[in-house]
Structures are given as C-alpha cells and as structure tokens.
Amino acid sequence: MNRDSRDRELGMDRRITRRDFLNGVSLALGGSVLASSAGQMFALEETKSPYQPEKDPAYYPPALMGMRGNHDGTFTYAHQLRDGDFSQDASKPEDTGEKYDLVVVGGGISGLAAAYFFRQQASPKSRILILDNHDDFGGHAKRNEFRVGNRLLLSNGGTQSIENPSEYSDVSKRLLQELGIETQRFYKDYDQKLYAKLGTACFFDHETFGEDRLVAGMNSTPWPEFVKQTPLSDVARRDIARLYTAKTDYMAGLSREEKRAKLAKISYADFLTKVCGAHPDVLPFFQTYPHDLFAVGIEAISALACYENPDDYNAMTYAGFDGLGLGEVEEEEPYIFHFPDGNASIARLLVRSLVPGSIHGQTMEDVITARCDYGRLDNPGAAVRIRLNTAAVRARHAGPSESAKEVEVAYMRGDKLFSVKGAACVLACYNMMIPYLCPELPEPQKDALHLGVKEPFIYTHVALQNWMPFHKLGIQQVVSPGSYHCLTKLDFPVSIGDYKFPSKPEEPMVLFMLRTPCKPGLPRRDQYRLGRYELMTAPFSTFERNIRDQLQRMLGDAGFDSARDIAGITVNRWAHGYAYEYNSLSDPDLPLEQRPYVIGRKQFGRISIANSDAAASAYTNAAIDQAYRAVQEQIKNT
Numbered sequence: 001m002n003r004d005s006r007d008r009e010l011g012m013d014r015r016i017t018r019r020d021f022l023n024g025v026s027l028a029l030g031g032s033v034l035a036s037s038a039g040q041m042f043a044l045e046e047t048k049s050p051y052q053p054e055k056d057p058a059y060y061p062p063a064l065m066g067m068r069g070n071h072d073g074t075f076t077y078a079h080q081l082r083d084g085d086f087s088q089d090a091s092k093p094e095d096t097g098e099k100y101d102l103v104v105v106g107g108g109i110s111g112l113a114a115a116y117f118f119r120q121q122a123s124p125k126s127r128i129l130i131l132d133n134h135d136d137f138g139g140h141a142k143r144n145e146f147r148v149g150n151r152l153l154l155s156n157g158g159t160q161s162i163e164n165p166s167e168y169s170d171v172s173k174r175l176l177q178e179l180g181i182e183t184q185r186f187y188k189d190y191d192q193k194l195y196a197k198l199g200t201a202c203f204f205d206h207e208t209f210g211e212d213r214l215v216a217g218m219n220s221t222p223w224p225e226f227v228k229q230t231p232l233s234d235v236a237r238r239d240i241a242r243l244y245t246a247k248t249d250y251m252a253g254l255s256r257e258e259k260r261a262k263l264a265k266i267s268y269a270d271f272l273t274k275v276c277g278a279h280p281d282v283l284p285f286f287q288t289y290p291h292d293l294f295a296v297g298i299e300a301i302s303a304l305a306c307y308e309n310p311d312d313y314n315a316m317t318y319a320g321f322d323g324l325g326l327g328e329v330e331e332e333e334p335y336i337f338h339f340p341d342g343n344a345s346i347a348r349l350l351v352r353s354l355v356p357g358s359i360h361g362q363t364m365e366d367v368i369t370a371r372c373d374y375g376r377l378d379n380p381g382a383a384v385r386i387r388l389n390t391a392a393v394r395a396r397h398a399g400p401s402e403s404a405k406e407v408e409v410a411y412m413r414g415d416k417l418f419s420v421k422g423a424a425c426v427l428a429c430y431n432m433m434i435p436y437l438c439p440e441l442p443e444p445q446k447d448a449l450h451l452g453v454k455e456p457f458i459y460t461h462v463a464l465q466n467w468m469p470f471h472k473l474g475i476q477q478v479v480s481p482g483s484y485h486c487l488t489k490l491d492f493p494v495s496i497g498d499y500k501f502p503s504k505p506e507e508p509m510v511l512f513m514l515r516t517p518c519k520p521g522l523p524r525r526d527q528y529r530l531g532r533y534e535l536m537t538a539p540f541s542t543f544e545r546n547i548r549d550q551l552q553r554m555l556g557d558a559g560f561d562s563a564r565d566i567a568g569i570t571v572n573r574w575a576h577g578y579a580y581e582y583n584s585l586s587d588p589d590l591p592l593e594q595r596p597y598v599i600g601r602k603q604f605g606r607i608s609i610a611n612s613d614a615a616a617s618a619y620t621n622a623a624i625d626q627a628y629r630a631v632q633e634q635i636k637n638t
C-alpha cells in the first residue's frame with residue numbers, strides 16, 4: 001500500500017478539532033498570525049496594541065490541541081541567546097516603569113510557589129510579577145482539555161501526579177494543605193477497582209520483532225506461558241522466563257553492600273547479559289522499561305537504579321533481582337494522587353490564591369471544572385501579576401551585586417524588548433538558561449548551570465470516541481518496546497467534584513501515549529541532546545501518523561479504527577522535560593557541595609535560583625522546596 005492510501009486509511013485526512021493549527025502555523029489565519037506562541041491560536045487584529053493576546057475572550061490555552069508542551073514561540077529567544085543570535089540590545093529595553101517587590105522568571109510550580117511564599121513571608125501586600133514564556137502558566141504542570149460530543153475530558157499535559165506525598169517536606173506538605181489539597185481524598189476519588197480486572201498487553205512490532213503481535217496477560221499470566229505466545233526467539237523466551245521465575249543469586253559470594261556497589265556501576269542491560277547470563281536476544285524486550293522514569297533505555301541506566309525504582313504502576317517490574325538478597329525495596333504509596341489534569345491543579349490552586357478572581361471557587365473539588373479567566377492574570381493595580389507569552393532575556397543588578405537595591409529584568413513580549421524592576425528576583429526558569437540571563441555570574445557557577453539541561457519527553461493525549469477495544473481485550477495498557485511510543489494507557493480513573501471519569505467503555509476516553517526520543521548506545525547527555533533535536537524538528541504530522549499507525553496496528557483486531565475513533569490529539573512536546581537527574585552509571589559521585597546543581601543554585605545578590613533543576617530532582621516537591629529556599633535567601637534582603 002502506498003503512503004497516500006495508508007494515510008487515508010488511518011484518517012490523516014479526517015478533521016479533528018483544531019488540527020488546522022499545526023506547528024504554530026494557522027492555515028486559516030494566514031498573514032495575521034503573530035510570531036509568538038499565542039499567535040499560533042488566536043487571531044488578533046493587527047492594529048491592536050499593545051500586544052495582549054490574553055485579553056482576547058477566545059484565549060483559552062488548555063483547550064488547544066496539536067503541538068503543545070514547549071510549543072512554537074517559547075524557545076525562539078532562548079535559542080537566539082544561546083546561539084549568540086539575539087538581535088536586540090538587551091541592555092537597552094523600553095522601561096515599563098513597573099516596580100515590584102519580587103520579579104519571578106518562570107510560571108511553573110516553582111515560580112508560582114516562590115510568589116506564594118514571598119507574599120506569605122514578606123508581606124501580604126507584596127507586589128509580585130511572574131513572567132513565563134508559554135501561553136499558559138504551570139510549566140510542565142499543564143492542563144489538556146478535550147471535548148468529545150458534550151463531554152469534557154481532562155488530562156495532564158506534563159506533571160502527572162503527587163508522588164509519595166507522605167515523603168514531601170514539611171514545607172511542601174504545608175503548601176498543599178494551605179491550597180486545600182487533602183491527599184487522603186484520593187483514596188475515595190481514585191477508582192482503584194475500575195481497572196483491577198484489566199491487565200497489560202505487550203505489543204511486538206514487525207520492525208523490531210519480525211511480526212506485529214499483541215499479547216495480553218503480561219505480568220498476570222505466568223511468565224513461561226506468556227513468553228510462549230510472543231514472537232521472541234526460543235533463547236529469549238527461555239531466558240526471560242528464567243529471569244522472572246528463578247530465584248538465583250547471580251552475584252553469590254558478594255556481600256549485600258558489594259552487590260549494591262557493583263550494581264551501581266553496571267547498566268541493567270549488562271546486568272542481564274553479563275551477570276545473569278541471559279542471551280542478548282532478551283534486550284529488545286526490556287529496552288524501554290526505564291523510559292518513563294529516566295528518559296533513556298536499559299543500556300544507560302544502572303542496574304541499581306532499576307532495582308530501586310520498580311515501576312509497578314506501569315507494570316515494568318525488572319527481572320533478575322529476586323535471588324540477590326538485596327533486601328526489600330521501600331514500599332511506596334499507591335500511585336493514586338492524581339487530579340484529572342494532573343498537577344496542573346496545584347498550579348491552578350496557586351494561581352487562584354495569587355490572583356483573586358482568576359479562577360473561581362474555594363476547594364480542591366471546584367477547581368477541577370472552574371475555567372481560568374486569562375484576561376485577569378496581568379491586571380495593572382493587582383498585587384500579583386502573571387505575564388504569559390513573555391520570555392525573560394536578562395536579569396541584571398542595578399549596580400554591583402553586593403550593594404544593588406534593584407534587579408532589572410528585561411523580556412521579550414510580542415517582538416518588543418521591555419524591562420521591569422524588582423527589589424528581589426527569583427529565577428525559577430530552566431537553570432541551564434540562567435548563564436544567558438545573567439552573564440555576570442561567576443564562571444564556575446555558569447559552567448555548573450549549563451550542565452542542568454532537562455531531559456526530553458513526549459506526553460501525547462489522544463481523545464477517543466470510546467474505549468471498547470480495551471474492554472474487549474481486557475487490558476488497560478499496552479507496553480510496546482519497539483514502537484514509536486513505548487507505552488499506551490487509559491487515563492487515570494479519578495472523579496473529583498463535578499468532573500466524572502468515563503467509567504463505561506462506550507464513553508469517550510483520553511489515551512496517554514509516551515515517547516522518549518532517546519538514541520540508545522550514546523552517552524546519556526548525547527541521547528538527550530539528539531532527542532531534543534528530534535523534538536524540535538519533527539512536525540506534528542509525523543507524530544499524528546505514528547499515533548494513528550501504532551494504535552491501528554495494536555488495537556485494529558479488537559475493532560479499533562484510527563480514522564473513525566480518534567477525536568483529538570494533543571502532543572505535549574517537552575524538549576525540556578524532567579530536571580537532569582544524576583545517575584551512578586554516568587555521573588561522578590560527588591559530595592553534595594560539589595554537585596553542579598548545588599554550585600549552580602547559589603544566591604547572587606538580589607537574584608536567587610529555584611526550579612526543580614536546582615535540586616536535580618524532577619518532582620513537584622523539589623520545585624516547591626527550591627522555591628522556598630530561594631525565597632528565604634531573598635527575605636533576608638527585605
């Protein structure tokens with residue numbers, strides 16, 4: 001079949017809501033499209049000035065589909081600064097005359113939390129400005145909305161869940177409580193029974209495994225029976241069954257500490273073949289197990305990290321460790337602390353608190369369906385203002401950093417360079433960008449910050465007319481180690497307040513598909529770098545074709561029809577996703593004070609550094625804790 005007819009069969013020519021808006025180019029708007037991200041979706045009269053897309057009543061980013069995440073327009077100026085191509089003179093911005101007690105760069109959870117803490121500790125009347133280069137606030141904690149018929153479906157564009165909330169610091173726990181989040185509520189709101197009878201299937205693709213075959217019962221059928229149904233070679237079947245069932249101590253003779261030390265320095269791939277003696281044919285089956293957590297495969301992650309981080313939620317239980325006698329892995333809390341839009345609800349609760357009237361209501365229930373009024377986020381006269389579609393390009397002390405009383409922050413909005421002043425400044429943005437914002441920082445600090453480049457991910461959400469094929473197959477998710485997306489699963493079964501999860505298979509559903517664009521075999525940082533490049537260059541149509549093709553091949557025999565059943569697609573492209581996390585396999589084991597993220601986050605006069613990057617930990621509690629630390633540093637100045 002040629003590509004055109006395959007495309008037609010998959011529905012590449014079908015209308016899906018808003019698909020006309022691709023890669024930041026509106027097919028309908030033609031010449032009135034603005035260069036910035038907001039221009040991607042909102043027609044503005046060209047005469048309207050100043051540039052204020054958020055005031056348009058039609059402005060509502062959560063409902064946008066197509067390419068989201070780090071959408072077009074967000075990285076233009078950052079990359080120009082990096083490449084030395086920034087054409088404006090950053091030292092000569094147009095002064096807006098605005099003065100704040102605090103200017104925050106980055107409107108993710110860390111930046112919003114910094115504003116919250118500062119207002120709480122400095123003064124409830126503090127004047128605060130938050131700048132963010134995306135068209136929506138929340139950073140990774142973004143909300144995706146779909147409408148299928150009359151049904152509203154929510155999903156998380158990035159930051160998914162509150163993980164292990166009992167392990168949050170007192171500061172983070174207190175913030176959640178003050179925002180009205182009772183994590184215990186999820187034991188009731190999250191339906192832990194709905195999917196209990198639905199299992200996991202593994203999809204073996206023709207390109208990697210020689211034929212397309214979907215095998216249900218992964219992790220529930222005894223492994224020797226499960227592998228018999230797969231297209232794997234006889235030796236691979238034999239060894240996978242052995243690795244999962246035999247309780248062999250493959251490291252006999254070593255103490256527990258010696259085993260751990262060795263596992264920390266060997267990849268999981270090498271552990272399987274060199275320590276457990278498995279045939280290399282098993283490797284493609286396990287290759288993508290760590291993708292969700294580490295954004296690379298088994299050849300780039302230590303066996304110890306795999307042992308310590310079994311991904312039970314996604315059914316990725318690592319084989320080969322059972323007989324080693326390493327002791328029990330600490331039991332985690334269930335993975336149920338999930339708002340229907342993920343941790344976007346935390347960001348929205350912060351915004352509700354910071355900008356009264358922007359999101360109506362008072363509780364963690366009513367925030368789910370409350371619509372944000374984006375037009376109110378940046379009102380003159382408000383104590384706290386959130387300025388979206390605004391990329392900071394410079395943060396500079398007005399005078400020597402030791403004695404200056406102000407920081408001038410210059411930013412691009414529309415295609416103009418402006419500045420504001422703040423008595424304090426928290427940079428809660430991507431840490432690797434900070435050396436370009438503050439070239440005056442000491443060189444070792446800039447070198448350290450440059451190392452914190454985030455890891456790339458794609459969180460795609462596909463709105464389906466129904467989820468009958470999953471019901472028919474008795475599965476809630478598909479693991480697909482050789483495919484474009486390595487994991488596909490039904491959305492979280494959580495109902496809060498007026499928002500009801502689609503619990504019947506005939507109802508519309510959101511499907512989550514994960515792609516990690518790593519390049520196996522290369523050093524980890526290079527894998528991320530090339531992955532980011534892939535994300536920046538692949539057009540939406542590449543994602544769409546792969547989504548349709550993969551779903552058809554996996555679920556077609558169960559009645560799924562890509563052309564008929566797909567109602568919407570949102571590709572959350574996080575070229576800068578998880579904070580770079582240190583790994584014993586590829587990073588030196590340095591004392592805390594010598595670690596790059598610790599050197600990088602050092603206070604610089606009236607500028608402090610937050611973001612989860614500053615903890616090298618891709619978690620919401622890290623984002624909050626770093627915000628708190630940064631604010632403490634600045635409070636001392638007030």
Ligand SMILES: Cc1cc2nc3c(=O)[nH]c(=O)nc-3n(C[C@H](O)[C@H](O)[C@H](O)COP(=O)(O)OP(=O)(O)OC[C@H]3O[C@@H](n4cnc5c(N)ncnc54)[C@H](O)[C@@H]3O)c2cc1C
Pocket residue numbers: 074078105106107108109110111131132133134138139140141157158159160161162163390391392393428429430433457459574576577578579610611612613618619620621623
């Ligand atoms: C796909 C994905 C899933 C995740 N899932 C989870 C999860 O389930 N649980 C969990 O705890 N954590 C999760 N995380 C980790 C997540 O990064 C943190 O939990 C948290 O949301 C990070 O918040 P932050 O404010 O530190 O950073 P960010 O969310 O990255 O926010 C920083 C903001 O600063 C902006 N910015 C950068 N440079 C500039 C500039 N020059 N000018 C203006 N703005 C700028 C950025 O664009 C961004 O909006 C996930 C991350 C990703 C990518």
